[in-house]
Amino acid sequence: MNTFEVTILGSGSALPTLKKRPTSQLVQYSNKYLLIDCGEGTQVQLRKAKVSYIKISHIFISHLHGDHYFGLVGLISSMHLLGRVADLYLYAPAELKEIINLQLRASNTQLRFNLVFTELASKETELIYENKDLEVHTIPLKHKILTNGFLIKETPRPRKIKAEKLKFYEVPHYKIDGIKFGEDFVTSEGETVPNEKFTFPPEKARSYAFCSDTAYREKIIPIIKGATMLYHETTFLERDSALAKKTFHSTAKQAGSIAKQSEVGKLLIGHFSARYTENDNTQFIAEVKQEFQNVEIAEELQTFEVG
Amino acid sequence: MNTFEVTILGSGSALPTLKKRPTSQLVQYSNKYLLIDCGEGTQVQLRKAKVSYIKISHIFISHLHGDHYFGLVGLISSMHLLGRVADLYLYAPAELKEIINLQLRASNTQLRFNLVFTELASKETELIYENKDLEVHTIPLKHKILTNGFLIKETPRPRKIKAEKLKFYEVPHYKIDGIKFGEDFVTSEGETVPNEKFTFPPEKARSYAFCSDTAYREKIIPIIKGATMLYHETTFLERDSALAKKTFHSTAKQAGSIAKQSEVGKLLIGHFSARYTENDNTQFIAEVKQEFQNVEIAEELQTFEVG
Numbered sequence: 166m167n168t169f170e171v172t173i174l175g176s177g178s179a180l181p182t183l184k185k186r187p188t189s190q191l192v193q194y195s196n197k198y199l200l201i202d203c204g205e206g207t208q209v210q211l212r213k214a215k216v217s218y219i220k221i222s223h224i225f226i227s228h229l230h231g232d233h234y235f236g237l238v239g240l241i242s243s244m245h246l247l248g249r250v251a252d253l254y255l256y257a258p259a260e261l262k263e264i265i266n267l268q269l270r271a272s273n274t275q276l277r278f279n280l281v282f283t284e285l286a287s288k289e290t291e292l293i294y295e296n297k298d299l300e301v302h303t304i305p306l307k308h309k310i311l312t313n314g315f316l317i318k319e320t321p322r323p324r325k326i327k328a329e330k331l332k333f334y335e336v337p338h339y340k341i342d343g344i345k346f347g348e349d350f351v352t353s354e355g356e357t358v359p360n361e362k363f364t365f366p367p368e369k370a371r372s373y374a375f376c377s378d379t380a381y382r383e384k385i386i387p388i389i390k391g392a393t394m395l396y397h398e399t400t401f402l403e404r405d406s407a408l409a410k411k412t413f414h415s416t417a418k419q420a421g422s423i424a425k426q427s428e429v430g431k432l433l434i435g436h437f438s439a440r441y442t443e444n445d446n447t448q449f450i451a452e453v454k455q456e457f458q459n460v461e462i463a464e465e466l467q468t469f470e471v472g
Numbered sequence: 473m474n475t476f477e478v479t480i481l482g483s484g485s486a487l488p489t490l491k492k493r494p495t496s497q498l499v500q501y502s503n504k505y506l507l508i509d510c511g512e513g514t515q516v517q518l519r520k521a522k523v524s525y526i527k528i529s530h531i532f533i534s535h536l537h538g539d540h541y542f543g544l545v546g547l548i549s550s551m552h553l554l555g556r557v558a559d560l561y562l563y564a565p566a567e568l569k570e571i572i573n574l575q576l577r578a579s580n581t582q583l584r585f586n587l588v589f590t591e592l593a594s595k596e597t598e599l600i601y602e603n604k605d606l607e608v609h610t611i612p613l614k615h616k617i618l619t620n621g622f623l624i625k626e627t628p629r630p631r632k633i634k635a636e637k638l639k640f641y642e643v644p645h646y647k648i649d650g651i652k653f654g655e656d657f658v659t660s661e662g663e664t665v666p667n668e669k670f671t672f673p674p675e676k677a678r679s680y681a682f683c684s685d686t687a688y689r690e691k692i693i694p695i696i697k698g699a700t701m702l703y704h705e706t707t708f709l710e711r712d713s714a715l716a717k718k719t720f721h722s723t724a725k726q727a728g729s730i731a732k733q734s735e736v737g738k739l740l741i742g743h744f745s746a747r748y749t750e751n752d753n754t755q756f757i758a759e760v761k762q763e764f765q766n767v768e769i770a771e772e773l774q775t776f777e778v779g
Contacts, residue, residue, distance in 0.1 A: 229578040239512045239542045260578040271536040271567040
């Protein structure tokens with residue numbers, strides 16, 4: 166089974182502290198590296214995680230509050246200085262393109278690689294990237310400005326072949342791919358043999374959903390339904406729910422409720438407001454557990470396996 | 473005597489590493505805090521140095537290569553989140569204004585404080601700030617893009633009064649300020665008493681010169697002549713002088729030569745290229761000492777007294 170894991174680079178909220186860096190996560194799938202958000206200091210966190218910048222091919226930016234992207238232009242500049250030539254794919258709200266270009270112009274920098282920009286503007290979920298292994302869909306969130314989460318999921322897995330049955334029915338080689346994806350087989354005598362004769366069910370496609378920043382939003386449930394792992398922001402505890410509402414953030418209990426209703430496998434939480442201390446961590450967990458049991462704090466520089 | 477000291481927040485070059493942050497320095501004079509350059513991660517370094525962001529009133533940006541300013545918009549955003557209302561004065565090349573404004577617009581942020589922007593465009597030295605204690609002058613440098621160093625110097629110090637002489641000559645109170653700054657005194661009988669009768673020479677006005685990034689440039693010598701302390705970049709060792717020339721940076725020996733010709737009191741060096749390791753530190757010092765003896769490495773989070 167391919168590696169599919171998430172490394173937390175930063176899980177703090179807007180004000181960086183000595184203990185918490187702003188949001189950034191690295192998703193590794195097999196030998197592919199995707200970055201979600203890129204708060205200030207992400208480069209240094211990548212170094213701590215011993216990940217070469219060069220390996221990152223796709224960057225997804227949820228929204229243009231600084232704690233989710235102020236480290237991006239520095240990362241792009243460093244990639245340039247380190248001699249990158251491979252295309253870099255960037256998915257973000259439109260204004261980010263001009264923000265980056267203006268800064269490159271000011272330093273008289275001509276990137277040696279293509280920055281391929283995909284503007285995220287829709288309020289509906291969209292498929293924004295796919296390859297043979299993975300699909301990335303947006304998860305429109307509810308925040309002060311246009312914000313997307315991202316659902317990274319494996320493409321449908323092939324069914325597992327029962328080799329001896331293929332032989333018995335003399336299935337020609339060119340038919341096998343179809344059978345792996347559920348086709349029945351018609352023999353030369355015109356007899357239809359149902360797919361289940363030849364195959365076992367496939368492994369479940371794994372998926373990771375990233376939802377930050379957002380107010381409580383039930384509309385996301387059909388999109389993230391059954392995700393293997395969900396990161397959902399929990400900026401506040403329930404006692405500060407008025408603040409959560411005012412600032413379009415979520416409480417721990419609300420994140421737990423979303424996880425329960427979405428029937429995800431596991432929940433990671435983070436983006437705690439700087440008003441809380443580490444002593445409050447147990448309370449964040451306790452509040453989530455009123456709704457959903459399999460929860461962990463997205464600790465910085467920790468790696469979580471998806472599934 | 474007023475406090476006058478420089479805290480090194482970052483002294484690395486373009487590529488941030490686990491050990492070196494990009495350029496930023498905090499200058500404290502009495503209860504006034506000035507920031508020179510603001511590379512990515514400056515906020516965290518300020519926290520480590522236990523300096524409240526709010527105290528900083530003036531920020532001087534040498535040039536628009538990212539390692540000298542990518543931390544600025546984050547710092548400004550944090551000042552806003554922390555409730556700053558006092559004006560913030562920013563001195564930088566023109567493009568920085570739009571770079572900041574574009575990012576504030578993208579996050580729909582209306583700053584609660586005034587950002588008072590002074591555009592630095594001249595190729596000649598300019599007085600850009602003065603108060604009762606201090607003057608700040610630009611030091612036009614030689615780099616790939618428009619770059620200024622900054623000379624921060626005390627305003628001329630008053631001469632020290634000999635109180636018993638004032639009494640003897642019956643000098644009226646309103647004349648004393650003039651005498652402190654060198655005026656002679658004319659008695660009611662029309663006799664001119666020379667200033668030296670009433671005063672001792674003042675303490676020498678202290679000054680700090682920041683010069684980064686720059687190629688070797690003798691034109692700066694008259695501007696920084698006799699400075700109490702000079703920070704001069706030394707991106708390269710002499711063995712890489714071809715690279716220094718090509719990239720408009722200086723070698724350690726060149727910085728030593730500038731310090732010697734400028735007759736400064738002390739030299740701080742930094743901005744070493746990431747190609748060197750800590751083992752090369754002694755060589756940086758040794759090269760400078762071929763020209764100038766009183767030299768130290770601008771170690772991060774170290775504070776240096778001016779004078």
